[in-house]
Every structure is written in structure tokens, then in C-alpha cells.
Amino acid sequence: MLLKRLTEACGGPGQEDEVRNLIRGEVKDLVDQVTTDALGNLITVKNGTKAGPKVMIAAHMDEVALMIMSIEKSGLLKFNPIGGIDPRVLVAKTVVVGKNRVPGVIGSKPIHLQRPEERKKPLAIEELYIDIGASKKDEAERMVNIGDLAYFTTEFAAIGPDKFKGKALDDRVGCAMLIDILKDTYQFPLYGAFTVQEEVGLRGAGTAAYQVQPDLALVLEGTTASDVPETPKHQHATSVGKGPCLTVMDSSVIPDPRLVAKLMQLAQQHNIPVQYRRSTSGGTDAGKIQQSRAGVPVAVIALPCRYIHSPAAIASQTDYDHAVKLVKVFLRSLEEEGGF
Amino acid sequence: MDVKEILANLSEGTGVSGYEHGIADYLEQNCPWADEIRRDKLGNLIMVKRARPAAEQPSRPKVMLAAHMDEIGLIVTKIEDEGFLRFSAVGGIDQRVLLAQEVIVHGKAELPGVIGAKPPHVQAPAERNEAVPMEDLYIDVGYDSKEQLADLVNVGDLATINRKVVRLAGSLMAGKAMDDRAGVAVMLECLKALANMNHIADVYAVATVQEEVGVRGATTSTFGIVPDIGIALDVGHGDMPSVPEHLTISLGNGPGIALGPHVHPNLHKRLVQIAKDWNISYTLEPATRPGGTDAFAIQITQAGIPTALLSIPLRYMHTPVETLNYEDVRKTARLLAQFISELDQEFVEGLKCF
Numbered sequence A: 001m002l003l004k005r006l007t008e009a010c011g012g013p014g015q016e017d018e019v020r021n022l023i024r025g026e027v028k029d030l031v032d033q034v035t036t037d038a039l040g041n042l043i044t045v046k047n048g049t050k051a052g053p054k055v056m057i058a059a060h061m062d063e064v065a066l067m068i069m070s071i072e073k074s075g076l077l078k079f080n081p082i083g084g085i086d087p088r089v090l091v092a093k094t095v096v097v098g099k100n101r102v103p104g105v106i107g108s109k110p111i112h113l114q115r116p117e118e119r120k121k122p123l124a125i126e127e128l129y130i131d132i133g134a135s136k137k138d139e140a141e142r143m144v145n146i147g148d149l150a151y152f153t154t155e156f157a158a159i160g161p162d163k164f165k166g167k168a169l170d171d172r173v174g175c176a177m178l179i180d181i182l183k184d185t186y187q188f189p190l191y192g193a194f195t196v197q198e199e200v201g202l203r204g205a206g207t208a209a210y211q212v213q214p215d216l217a218l219v220l221e222g223t224t225a226s227d228v229p230e231t232p233k234h235q236h237a238t239s240v241g242k243g244p245c246l247t248v249m250d251s252s253v254i255p256d257p258r259l260v261a262k263l264m265q266l267a268q269q270h271n272i273p274v275q276y277r278r279s280t281s282g283g284t285d286a287g288k289i290q291q292s293r294a295g296v297p298v299a300v301i302a303l304p305c306r307y308i309h310s311p312a313a314i315a316s317q318t319d320y321d322h323a324v325k326l327v328k329v330f331l332r333s334l335e336e337e338g339g340f
Numbered sequence B: 001m002d003v004k005e006i007l008a009n010l011s012e013g014t015g016v017s018g019y020e021h022g023i024a025d026y027l028e029q030n031c032p033w034a035d036e037i038r039r040d041k042l043g044n045l046i047m048v049k050r051a052r053p054a055a056e057q058p059s060r061p062k063v064m065l066a067a068h069m070d071e072i073g074l075i076v077t078k079i080e081d082e083g084f085l086r087f088s089a090v091g092g093i094d095q096r097v098l099l100a101q102e103v104i105v106h107g108k109a110e111l112p113g114v115i116g117a118k119p120p121h122v123q124a125p126a127e128r129n130e131a132v133p134m135e136d137l138y139i140d141v142g143y144d145s146k147e148q149l150a151d152l153v154n155v156g157d158l159a160t161i162n163r164k165v166v167r168l169a170g171s172l173m174a175g176k177a178m179d180d181r182a183g184v185a186v187m188l189e190c191l192k193a194l195a196n197m198n199h200i201a202d203v204y205a206v207a208t209v210q211e212e213v214g215v216r217g218a219t220t221s222t223f224g225i226v227p228d229i230g231i232a233l234d235v236g237h238g239d240m241p242s243v244p245e246h247l248t249i250s251l252g253n254g255p256g257i258a259l260g261p262h263v264h265p266n267l268h269k270r271l272v273q274i275a276k277d278w279n280i281s282y283t284l285e286p287a288t289r290p291g292g293t294d295a296f297a298i299q300i301t302q303a304g305i306p307t308a309l310l311s312i313p314l315r316y317m318h319t320p321v322e323t324l325n326y327e328d329v330r331k332t333a334r335l336l337a338q339f340i341s342e343l344d345q346e347f348v349e350g351l352k353c354f
Helices: A002-008 A017-027 A117-119 A135-143 A169-182 A204-211 A257-267 A284-291 A318-338 B004-013 B020-029 B178-196 B216-225 B265-276 B294-299 B327-339 B345-350
Strands: A033-036 A042-046 A055-060 A065-071 A077-082 A094-097 A103-105 A149-152 A155-161 A164-167 A189-194 A218-226 A245-246 A273-278 A298-305 A313-316 B036-040 B045-049 B062-068 B074-081 B085-089 B102-106 B110-116 B138-140 B158-161 B172-177 B204-208 B229-237 B256-259 B283-286 B307-314 B322-325
Touching: A002 A017, A002 A164, A017 A033, A017 A042, A017 A169, A017 A189, A042 A117, A055 A169, A055 A204, A055 A284, A055 A318, A077 A149, A077 B102, A094 B045, A103 B294, A135 B283, A155 B110, A164 A204, A169 A189, A169 A218, A169 A298, A169 A313, A169 A318, A169 B085, A189 A204, A204 A284, A204 B138, A218 A284, A218 A313, A218 A318, A245 A257, A257 A298, A257 A318, A273 A298, A284 A298, A284 B062, A284 B322, A298 A318, A313 A318, B004 B020, B004 B172, B004 B178, B004 B327, B020 B036, B020 B178, B045 B178, B062 B178, B062 B216, B062 B294, B085 B158, B172 B178, B178 B229, B178 B307, B178 B322, B178 B327, B204 B216, B204 B307, B216 B294, B229 B294, B265 B327, B265 B345, B283 B307, B294 B307, B307 B322, B307 B327
Parallel strands: A055 A189, A055 A218, A218 A298, A245 A273, B062 B204, B062 B229, B229 B307, B256 B283
Antiparallel strands: A033 A042, A042 A189, A065 A077, A065 A149, A094 A103, A094 A149, A155 A164, A164 A313, A245 A298, A298 A313, B036 B045, B045 B204, B074 B085, B074 B158, B085 B138, B102 B110, B102 B158, B110 B138, B172 B322, B256 B307
């Protein structure tokens, strides 16, 4: 299954190789041309010479990870998060380090040796380390390198009647949707941009948009769902199972209101459940694409994911199917109407 | 099956305190070295290996080995209307290791789940500086309502960490429930070794229940057996950062041989002597108090039992990434088998003479 392979592949910011190669293999027969650029964005082209609005759809390949900063005398590895990770989710997890996927664990002091008040205080990044079983620095140095990235080891699987769990749903769900969309044929130039380095500041999307020069762009994202206990309803940014989300505003972008309205109208017309993203924090590649060259109309279609940026996120298969359907319906409307 | 495979099977098996039958079944099927296997009323699994050669001994001493097969876990306390499961801990669990763990809920079916909490971006800044309290955590099993779960999960169902054993560098392995399946593996390895050795004692290898909630299985099983010698096999804190060296035993350096009020001095001396005689590395593990192991219960059964304790070094105890060196399991088993093989009547009788 595509989502399984995509989420179980490892690709942190700047080290997206494994994901890029996987996607290249998936799309090469679906499109006319596949290129990469100086940052590592993978850009696909369908109908490059046809008339009509030039549409770019973007999804980022990178995921949050841990970067090995030093190898201690003891053979333990010190790390820093690359991308936003709450340190509290790291304790007592298994990871794999580097291209060779060296297994390791993030250990912590046993409860027996703690004072009760310690249990109320989260462990800081500085107190955490990865144990790969090496007993000395030189032994560890033969297995891993400074700068290697460490990844969660979560297996993708179904959970409950309609959901799936896995690591890196942000944004491999977007990559999977984009691949699904590229399987259809269209009557206008369609560019797929699988971008790099979103998690460290939307770095890849800007250079991708500069090359493509789209007339309009859609960004496909996995976004945070907070429909969980202890969270008041008005703080539910998105809800899993209530359909794909349209962003009205986040800290990076105010999407084109005409595009958002069009997507909402099409969703209603085709009975696709859809929800607004009810939070204005967070950012996506859309922020950079919108400001590319003289400006690009953008919209964000996001899949609600619980526990994003943690070892195991959860999303809904029905939401996923509806998100793909909404994008396709929108692309058909462009064909029929020549614009939005 | 070699020790790595046995350890992995035991670690990945399910047996929260009070519900150890799955592990007991596994042992019953995988212990061909016992002459007799039985269970007592609490569920302790007793694997008996009689003296070898079987020739009549006037009175065969009884040696009891005890390693607990229960593991810490979670118990469902409430099913929320939206399908989230609230839980409490069974045994001692640091609430900080639970966030974002994958679990299996053992309801009518086995349901995979993820332990969640309010996301950081909707937490107040002060909340982000606190560990998430266990009462604010929940298990997300991917269902949307209590009704959907009605035929699947009940309050009182148990959950365990969903963790496959990870092989680390050298002979290190990480997983859940190494405390104390490592001790159980030592017993199996010991019985296997004794199959080719002579010993005058009948060996009662007991996989005990409910250690994590108060050494309860060891209490009743020792009463039922009344051994001449009791040896508990448990895990001891391995060397790791943030823990002072004097409180730990090093991984790879063989068992910790405990000494202190909970250990009979002659048993301690004999175990150290045998380790020296056979070049088995070990670490002395002094304790000022009778600690929370099965040795605590064994020692004060009936009129008192001469008791010893061997510890397998284990890092990150009571977390889902408990890490050990499987060579330590082998070394502990070897020491134990030599000890049993060299036992004589005189030594056993001498244990009561102070």
C-alpha cells in the first residue's frame, strides 16, 4: 500500500532521498517529465505545452526527525529535534538512526530511582539521548555519524473501523494524495511539486514555485486535529472524520478567498464533507508559494491528523478519499470553466 | 531455541499482573526439561526438575527458583462518549513514558491504540512545562463513540505496550517486560543446562505471578513448596546516565549477586565462590533493605527460607525500552546451574546453623 510505504520511508529535512526515490518510482509513468532542482524538490510535469491555466499542486516530502549532534564517550548519542517536536513524546521510544537504520532507544531513568516530584517535570531534550547499544565512542562512530537523522519506527496500520496510524502523516498523506491525483489525465498543464525542507521553514516550496511559475497552486497537507479529551470544542482546530479542511488563515498565508469559496461550493455541490481549519497558527508551503515572483493564488487542502509531529499520528481513510475527490472535482471544474 | 529468541518471545508476550496465563501457556509448551509442570491456585507456573541421576536419595533438598512472569501494564477505567479510553497503571509506571506510546488493548478483540493527550499548541505555556498527568492521558483506538466500542472493550480490560524487541549493537536487546521475563529466561536456560548435569536437589522453577503489585505469587508458591533454598531471579538497575554508579550494575558484566539482610550469608558466599571457580563475571549488589523482589516474600515464608537473589542488569527499568545484554542471561543461568549441581546435603543442613 502506497501510504504504508510512504510513511515508513525515512526523510527528514535536507535528507529526503529515500522518499524522493520512492515517489520518483511511483510517478515516472504517470507524467511526461520528472525533474529535480538544486534543493532536491521533485517536480513532475503533465501537459507542459498545453494551453490553459498552469496549476501546481505541492506536498512536502520531509518529516520531523532528530539530528545527531554528538557521540558521547559512553557511546550514547545526543540529539536535537529538526522540525517541531514536543520533547515529551520522545521518552521511551525506539528509533532508527541514519541511512543504515541503526536501531536505538531513547531511555529514561527508572521510576524506582526517581523522587516523586521528578515525575511532574518533563524531561528536556538536554536530558535525553539515544542508546544504540555501543559501549564506547569509537564503537558508536563505526555505526553512525554526526548529522545523521533519527526517525520513529512506527509501522503503518489500520486502527479502528476507518482510521490509520503511522509516523510522518505530515506530510506523506499529501504526497500520497498528489500521486493519486497524478494518476488521472487532465487537459491543462499540471505540475506536481514534492517539496523539501518544509519543516524547517518552508524552504523548498519557494524555489519550486519560482521555476514552475504557476497560475494557481494547491497545497496538500496533513494538519493538526485537536478533537480530543481535555480540549474545549472551540479549540478543536480540525476534527478527524469530518472531511478535508480548508485553511482560511494561518501564520504563513491567507489563501485566496475566491479559491477557498470555489472549493467550498464544489464540496457542497458534490456532497463532499468539508470543514474549515479553525485555527490561525501553523504554517504551510502555501505561504511561500503565494509570494513567489509577482504572486500566486493559493489554497490549502489539509487532512486532519491527530498527534501530528509525534511517533504515531492518526487520520481517517474516508477523509483521505474525500480530500482526493475534492481536488479532482476542482481540477475538472478548471477544465470546464477555464479558471475559477 | 536460543536465548535471544526465547527472550524476544517472552518480552513480546502478554501477561499483566493477575493475567499471566498467556506467558504460563508459553512456558508450558516450551520447557521440555521439566519432569512435571503444574500451576497453583494463584496461577504460578511450577516447573519441576527432579534430582539427576534419579537414583534414590535419602532426602532430596528442594531448591526453588523464582522469576516473576507478570509485567506492568494499564487497565481501562472509563470509556468516554467519544470512544477514548481512560486508564490507570498496574504496577509502577512513570507517567512521562506513556505519551505517544502505541499500545494493544486486550478487549474482546485485540485493539491497537495510541496514547494521546491535548496537543501542545492548545496547551497553555505553563502546561507545556509540565509532564502530562496520567489522568489526562487516554488511549485512542480509532473509534468514534462509546456505542461503537460496546462489544469490544469493557472497563477492567488491560492494555500493554505494543513493542517488538529491538536488537541493538553487540548483545544488547531492548523491549518491554524484560522485567522480569529475563529472569524467566534464566530459569529456562538453567533447566536446559541441568539436563546434562548431575544434581542431588529437586529443582522447582517457579514463574511467579503478581510480583509488580506486591510479590504475591512468590508468597503462595513458596508456602506450597517449602524449599530448603530459595533463589529469586530478577532485574537490577543497569549502568546509565543520570543514575549514580554505586546504584547500578554494568550490562555485560554478568549477574549482580545480592547481599544484605534479604540474602542468606552462606548462599551469597557460595554463589560468589562458584562465580570465581568458573570464571563467571559478576557484580556485588549490596542492599540495605529487603527490596521489592520475590526474595522479599520467599525469605519470610513459614519458619523462614534461606534465600538468595541474582540480578540481571537492566537499563530503563519499567519503561517500554528496557535494555539488557543477553549474555548476562546466559551467565546468570550458568552460575545458577553450577550452584545447583555442586550442592551437597551438608551445605544445605548448615544453612540453619548460625
